[in-house]
Amino acid sequence: MRSSLFRAIKTLNNSASCSHLLRRGYGSEAVPDRKVAVLGAAGGIGQPLALLMKLNPLVSSLALYDIANTPGVAADVSHINTRSEVKGYVGEEELGKALEGSDVVIIPAGVPRKPGMTRDDLFNINAGIVKGLCEAIAKYCPNALVNMISNPVNSTVPIASEVFKKAGTYDEKRLFGVTTLDVVRAKTFYAGKAEVPVAEVNVPVVGGHAGITILPLFSQATPKANLADEEIQALTKRTQDGGTEVVEAKAGKGSATLSMAYAGAIFADACLKGLNGVPDVVECSFVQSSVTELPFFASKVRLGKNGVEEIIGLGPLSDYEKEGLEKLKPELLASIEKGIKFANN
Ligand SMILES: NC(=O)c1ccc[n+]([C@@H]2O[C@H](COP(=O)([O-])OP(=O)(O)OC[C@H]3O[C@@H](n4cnc5c(N)ncnc54)[C@H](O)[C@@H]3O)[C@@H](O)[C@H]2O)c1
Numbered sequence: 001m002r003s004s005l006f007r008a009i010k011t012l013n014n015s016a017s018c019s020h021l022l023r024r025g026y027g028s029e030a031v032p033d034r035k036v037a038v039l040g041a042a043g044g045i046g047q048p049l050a051l052l053m054k055l056n057p058l059v060s061s062l063a064l065y066d067i068a069n070t071p072g073v074a075a076d077v078s079h080i081n082t083r084s085e086v087k088g089y090v091g092e093e094e095l096g097k098a099l100e101g102s103d104v105v106i107i108p109a110g111v112p113r114k115p116g117m118t119r120d121d122l123f124n125i126n127a128g129i130v131k132g133l134c135e136a137i138a139k140y141c142p143n144a145l146v147n148m149i150s151n152p153v154n155s156t157v158p159i160a161s162e163v164f165k166k167a168g169t170y171d172e173k174r175l176f177g178v179t180t181l182d183v184v185r186a187k188t189f190y191a192g193k194a195e196v197p198v199a200e201v202n203v204p205v206v207g208g209h210a211g212i213t214i215l216p217l218f219s220q221a222t223p224k225a226n227l228a229d230e231e232i233q234a235l236t237k238r239t240q241d242g243g244t245e246v247v248e249a250k251a252g253k254g255s256a257t258l259s260m261a262y263a264g265a266i267f268a269d270a271c272l273k274g275l276n277g278v279p280d281v282v283e284c285s286f287v288q289s290s291v292t293e294l295p296f297f298a299s300k301v302r303l304g305k306n307g308v309e310e311i312i313g314l315g316p317l318s319d320y321e322k323e324g325l326e327k328l329k330p331e332l333l334a335s336i337e338k339g340i341k342f343a344n345n
C-alpha cells in the first residue's frame with residue numbers, strides 16, 4: 001500500500017506509466033473527482049498532510065480549513081503542479097464551504113500533548129473542537145468518510161458517532177479513528193528487530209490508540225521471524241509508547257506530526273481507493289465493531305465504495321496478546337463511555 005501510493009506519486013506526470021496508473025485506478029480519466037477536506041490544515045500535522053494529499057492523484061479538490069493561517073498554507077500548496085485544485089478556508093463562517101461536497105474529511109484539529117501528559121489530558125479541549133466540527137460535517141457533507149486523527153481518538157470517535165446520531169446522519173461504515181501510525185511504528189520497529197526489509201512487513205495493530213489499548217499482534221507479523229518472548233514484549237511496549245517517545249524528544253514542542261501526516265495520507269488514500277472500487281483495500285482502523293464486546297475497536301477493516309465493507313476478526317492470538325486484550329478492555333471502554341457521555345450532555 002505504502003509503496004503503491006508513492007510509486008503513483010512519482011509516476012504521476014510520466015505518461016509512459018499511464019496504463020499502469022489507469023489499471024490501478026490512479027489515472028484522472030479512470031477515476032472520479034474526489035474532494036478531500038483537511039480540518040486543522042495549518043497545524044503541525046495539517047501542513048504536511050495537506051502536502052501529501054496534494055501529491056495524491058486520486059484527489060481532484062483539496063479544501064484546507066483552520067481557524068487561522070490557512071490562506072498562506074493553501075497558496076503555498078496550490079503551486080504544486082499536481083491534479084487537485086486547492087482552496088483555503090479560514091474561520092467558522094467558511095467551514096460550510098470547506099466541507100460542501102467532500103468525499104473524505106480528515107480531522108487533525110486540536111491540541112497536542114506535552115511531556116507528562118496522557119492523550120486523555122487533551123479531552124477537555126479537543127472534545128469540544130471535534131464536536132463542533134462534526135456538527136458541521138453532519139450539516140454540510142453527511143455522506144463523507146470521516147478520518148478522525150484528533151486525540152484522544154478512543155473518545156473523539158465515540159463523540160463523533162453521537163453527534164452524527166443526534167443529527168440523524170450516522171452511518172457506522174463512514175466513521176474511522178486513524179490508528180495507522182501505530183501500524184507504521186509496529187512495522188518499522190519489527191523490521192529493525194527481525195532484520196527483514198521494512199517494505200515487506202505487515203503487522204496488524206488492534207484495540208485503541210492510547211498506551212496499553214494499542215495492541216500490536218506481532219504473532220501475526222510477516223515476514224515471520226523467530227523473536228524471543230522478551231523481544232516481542234519490548235517491541236509491544238515500544239509501539240504502545242511510540243507517541244510518548246516523540247512527545248519527549250520534542251520536549252514541549254508537540255507530538256508526532258510528520259510520521260502522522262504520512263500515516264494520515266496512507267489511510268486517506270485507502271479510503272479513496274475503497275470509494276473508487278479498488279478491491280482488497282485493507283487497513284487497521286478504530287471503528288464501530290462487534291469484534292469484541294466493546295462498541296468501538298480497532299482491527300483490520302476492508303474498505304469499499306461505502307466505507308467499511310468488512311470488519312476482519314482478530315485471528316489467532318498468542319497467550320501474551322490474549323492477556324493484553326483482556327487488560328486493555330476496561331481502559332478502552334471507559335474512554336469510549338467518556339466520549340459518549342460528553343456528546344450527550
Ligand atoms: N491519531 C494519531 O495517531 C495522532 C498522531 C499524532 C497527533 N494526533 C493528534 O492530532 C491533533 C493535532 O496535532 P498537531 O500536532 O497537528 O497540533 P497543532 O497544534 O500543531 O495543530 C492543530 C491545528 O488545529 C487547529 N484548530 C484548533 N481548533 C480548531 C477548530 N475548531 N477548527 C479547525 N482547526 C482547529 C489549530 O489552529 C492548529 O492549526 C492532536 O490532538 C494530537 O494529539 C493524533
Ligand SMILES: O=C(O)C[C@H](O)C(=O)O
Nearest residue numbers: 113151242243244255256
Ligand atoms: O502521542 C501523542 O500524543 C500523539 C499521537 O497519538 C501519537 O501516537 O503519536
